[in-house]
Amino acid sequence: MKLKDPKNPSGPVKIGKYKVWIERDLCIGAATCLAIAPRAYKLDKDAKAIFLDSCDNESIETIVDSARGCPTAAIIIEDENDKRIYPK
Numbered sequence: 001m002k003l004k005d006p007k008n009p010s011g012p013v014k015i016g017k018y019k020v021w022i023e024r025d026l027c028i029g030a031a032t033c034l035a036i037a038p039r040a041y042k043l044d045k046d047a048k049a050i051f052l053d054s055c056d057n058e059s060i061e062t063i064v065d066s067a068r069g070c071p072t073a074a075i076i077i078e079d080e081n082d083k084r085i086y087p088k
């Protein structure tokens, strides 16, 4: 499966007009995000979430849902003005 940005596998990446990244220190590999948005994420060999190239096929609503579902709030989303969408 191709990664969105092999140089920055956990982001930040652009999904639509949003900037999304994984705080790797917070990610515990719970994989809730994969269950909610399977086209957006996979786990790397350290069990940290990374972005798939197909993340563009998930709606931003689904990405926000995946961030809400993350037990450690490790998925950060900002809009094009660097305004924090999640977590607030």
Ligand code: SF4
Pocket: 022, 026, 027, 028, 029, 030, 031, 032, 033, 034, 048, 049, 069, 070, 071, 072, 073, 074, 075
């Ligand atoms: S749900 Fe959160 S902790 Fe679990 S893999 Fe995804 S980013 Fe990491």
